[in-house]
Amino acid sequence: MKKSVYSICGMCTVRCPIRVESENNQVTWIEGNPHLLDGALCAKGSAGAALISDTERPQQPLIREGARGAGRWKKVSWTTAYDYIADKLKTIKTEYGPESVVLSSRGGPWQGMYKTFIHAFGSPNYTNHDCTCGRNTHHASLSINGVGRKGFVYDIKNANHLVLFGRNMFASLRIAENLQTMDMLDKGGKLTYVDVRQTMTGIKATRFFQVRPGTDYALALGMIHEIIERKLYDADFIKRYVTGFEELCDFINDYTPAWAAKECGIKEKSITAFVEEVAKDSPKVIFHPGWNLSRYKDSFYASRALHILNILMGNIEMKGGLIIPKGPGDCGVKGIRSLDCPKPDIKRADGVGWKYKHFDKGPGLAHLFINNMIAEDPYPIKAWIAMRHDPFCGLPDPQQQKLAMDKCDLLVSIDTHYSEFGWYCDVILPESTYLERDTPICVQKGPKPRLAVRRKAVDPVFDTKPSWEIFKQLAERLDIGSHFPYNTIEELWDWQLEPTGFTMSDFDDKGFISLTDEVIMYDRDNLDGQFKTPSGKIEIISKKLDDAGLPSLLPYESPEKPSKGMFRLVYGRSAVHAHGHTINNPLLSELMPENKVWINKRSAAKLGINDGDLIDVIAQGSSYSGTVHAHVTEFIHPEAIYMVHGFGRQIPLQTRAYHAGISDQKLMVGKLDDWDKAGGAINLCEAFVAVRRSARNPKRRVEL
Amino acid sequence: MNKYMIHLNTKRCIGCHGCEVHCKANKGLPVGPILCEIDHKPLKSIRGVPKTEFSFRSCYHCDDPFCVPICPTGAMQKREDGIVFVDFDTCIGCMACQGACPWQIPQHNPETNKAVKCDYCMDRVDQGLKPACVSKCTTHALKFVTLEEM
Numbered sequence: 100m101k102k103s104v105y106s107i108c109g110m111c112t113v114r115c116p117i118r119v120e121s122e123n124n125q126v127t128w129i130e131g132n133p134h135l136l137d138g139a140l141c142a143k144g145s146a147g148a149a150l151i152s153d154t155e156r157p158q159q160p161l162i163r164e165g166a167r168g169a170g171r172w173k174k175v176s177w178t179t180a181y182d183y184i185a186d187k188l189k190t191i192k193t194e195y196g197p198e199s200v201v202l203s204s205r206g207g208p209w210q211g212m213y214k215t216f217i218h219a220f221g222s223p224n225y226t227n228h229d230c231t232c233g234r235n236t237h238h239a240s241l242s243i244n245g246v247g248r249k250g251f252v253y254d255i256k257n258a259n260h261l262v263l264f265g266r267n268m269f270a271s272l273r274i275a276e277n278l279q280t281m282d283m284l285d286k287g288g289k290l291t292y293v294d295v296r297q298t299m300t301g302i303k304a305t306r307f308f309q310v311r312p313g314t315d316y317a318l319a320l321g322m323i324h325e326i327i328e329r330k331l332y333d334a335d336f337i338k339r340y341v342t343g344f345e346e347l348c349d350f351i352n353d354y355t356p357a358w359a360a361k362e363c364g365i366k367e368k369s370i371t372a373f374v375e376e377v378a379k380d381s382p383k384v385i386f387h388p389g390w391n392l393s394r395y396k397d398s399f400y401a402s403r404a405l406h407i408l409n410i411l412m413g414n415i416e417m418k419g420g421l422i423i424p425k426g427p428g429d430c431g432v433k434g435i436r437s438l439d440c441p442k443p444d445i446k447r448a449d450g451v452g453w454k455y456k457h458f459d460k461g462p463g464l465a466h467l468f469i470n471n472m473i474a475e476d477p478y479p480i481k482a483w484i485a486m487r488h489d490p491f492c493g494l495p496d497p498q499q500q501k502l503a504m505d506k507c508d509l510l511v512s513i514d515t516h517y518s519e520f521g522w523y524c525d526v527i528l529p530e531s532t533y534l535e536r537d538t539p540i541c542v543q544k545g546p547k548p549r550l551a552v553r554r555k556a557v558d559p560v561f562d563t564k565p566s567w568e569i570f571k572q573l574a575e576r577l578d579i580g581s582h583f584p585y586n587t588i589e590e591l592w593d594w595q596l597e598p599t600g601f602t603m604s605d606f607d608d609k610g611f612i613s614l615t616d617e618v619i620m621y622d623r624d625n626l627d628g629q630f631k632t633p634s635g636k637i638e639i640i641s642k643k644l645d646d647a648g649l650p651s652l653l654p655y656e657s658p659e660k661p662s663k664g665m666f667r668l669v670y671g672r673s674a675v676h677a678h679g680h681t682i683n684n685p686l687l688s689e690l691m692p693e694n695k696v697w698i699n700k701r702s703a704a705k706l707g708i709n710d711g712d713l714i715d716v717i718a719q720g721s722s723y724s725g726t727v728h729a730h731v732t733e734f735i736h737p738e739a740i741y742m743v744h745g746f747g748r749q750i751p752l753q754t755r756a757y758h759a760g761i762s763d764q765k766l767m768v769g770k771l772d773d774w775d776k777a778g779g780a781i782n783l784c785e786a787f788v789a790v791r792r793s794a795r796n797p798k799r800r801v802e803l
Numbered sequence: 804m805n806k807y808m809i810h811l812n813t814k815r816c817i818g819c820h821g822c823e824v825h826c827k828a829n830k831g832l833p834v835g836p837i838l839c840e841i842d843h844k845p846l847k848s849i850r851g852v853p854k855t856e857f858s859f860r861s862c863y864h865c866d867d868p869f870c871v872p873i874c875p876t877g878a879m880q881k882r883e884d885g886i887v888f889v890d891f892d893t894c895i896g897c898m899a900c901q902g903a904c905p906w907q908i909p910q911h912n913p914e915t916n917k918a919v920k921c922d923y924c925m926d927r928v929d930q931g932l933k934p935a936c937v938s939k940c941t942t943h944a945l946k947f948v949t950l951e952e953m
Binding site for chain 1: 814815819823825852940
């Protein structure tokens, strides 16, 4: 039987809207939702069907038989697995208290379910991957604008100029955003790209700054200086909505374009020429405040500087600028119900909220659990449940993490595939793939807010379950089932939709429910109340940072230079993989089976490395190294080497990914402790590694 | 006379290789055959920005294809609208077509042991749809062009 459903992609966490056709429970066609993306989809999206048929993923619940990480598993029924986990959790709760259990997940619209579970269980310790992703950007926005990272959407399509600092959007691929950018460029818009290497995004740029690694903040300061010096800012907007502008003017005095150019290793006249363009293009100039800015020791301040540049443009709540997302309330519609349970009034084990008061308490900071777990301070952690989160792949230094995990009596991984963490766990609960599972309804805020839902296209091929059922089943066994008021997904959907007056059939036409026909914009002259800072204004000098004893305007410090033979390790992603999630996908592995290491031509020549040679990349202390092919290019800064994240996996059942390429996070030895005290995120690009031409390059090949 | 061609707007192409997977997923191909390919030249600095030019290649659907007459079973055929395709019922997988093609366009499908090549997704074209690579191109850089209309 032929079937067509609208759904939400799950190959990466962008979650593009899709339409899926199937016949006899086989997916035959996946495309971007024609109503939103006109069919556009990326390579990963089309490789979804290959994920379903991939037999190298867990096909039924598994309980560990051998030592942790030995890969010896007993196949068990779901009932056995649920009972096993529930019994262990009950024992841990009795002996150590409910707070000794951590649950981590990916961020995104469905965190509520996982948070509800762990809060209802009695633990405040919910966390997610964001300390390795958007925490700095989030906190930067909160400190200035009083709203988080998602407090603005970028109207790129109508902008005159988009400025990206290391935001490699044509490899990260949020398709709607990519289409907007292409349309902007087609209309003659400009794209300025800043990075330590050239990327697929940079090749589309009208201006490219290849900067010294770790100097983004310097460049942003130089830009601010020139814009203020030439009085190119929106003085009315600043007078009306912004505090701290005078302090900024005083602070920025020494950070001239000439200084910035020297610091970044670029030409001064490129900066002044750039500002000349900005003068023509303002106010419709968008400085993207960064996405994965958990990179350098001052990334939080770099993101703040980018926010300040937007404020100087005065581009808030206007066409071609930063638009405040609207929700159901703005459309005169009641919001949906969502699973929720208040956080227990217990200190978090990562210290967020009591030791570190200036951070957003929501997901805390995952990396701060690790050392606390080893020290059993403020209390022991005895269980870690990872819900489609892979700490060993996402966070630096998995060997250090294992010391913390070894303190636990229970490690559980709930995932569609074998994660590096899952392989070390006691129990693996295989979640159905996104094409085989339904998920709760979510609100997608924006200028035109809508409701969206993922609906399964086919029934699960293996003995896997959707997360709504997994958490319901575990909750029932732990006597917290009342927080999950449903037995089927249909009951959950109906319960969610009830206040809105909509029904599930309203999704049938387009796959989403539009809450408004027209774009909703607030009155730009009356934005009071939109900035949730202590003063209600956009605060260049943040009271919250002041209170935490942190500067709002950080004096610049030049980044460390690598010593001889050493390189700064810089990571990123390619358009055909979603970090560690897809490395073993048959169709994606075919396109990119392993990562290479990018190295500058001159640096390579000094080490006798030619393009395509095997090179050894060695972590500090030599506890991890990998041998991979070199990509020698002039288009990367000589201080850095670059690799795509997610490779170097060590799960033998993933035959395509097993030991393919090299892992950046395993090279980041000791780097769990290198994190941003102001922004909260880990400084993932502050690791230095040794590089040498490998002895394994073939000279002769003697076989017998 | 060929009726169709696929045109790449290189300004919009971002080299994401989506088209290659859209094609394979639509045809249900295993690892091995890749029927269309995005390629690009080495980067070259143009006015301070390292740039490159992308190219898209599937099958040229030649006016006078070498792969058709060499086929011993008549499986390789050219339609009136110019589409060169493999009739899987008669293909014996000898791959003479691949040898005859100057670009070795026809590929071997290890699952079916037959030849497979770009046929502009003629089943879709016949339904008024576009080839998979064009329909789902990430940035709408690929266009399916009907030559009579130009």
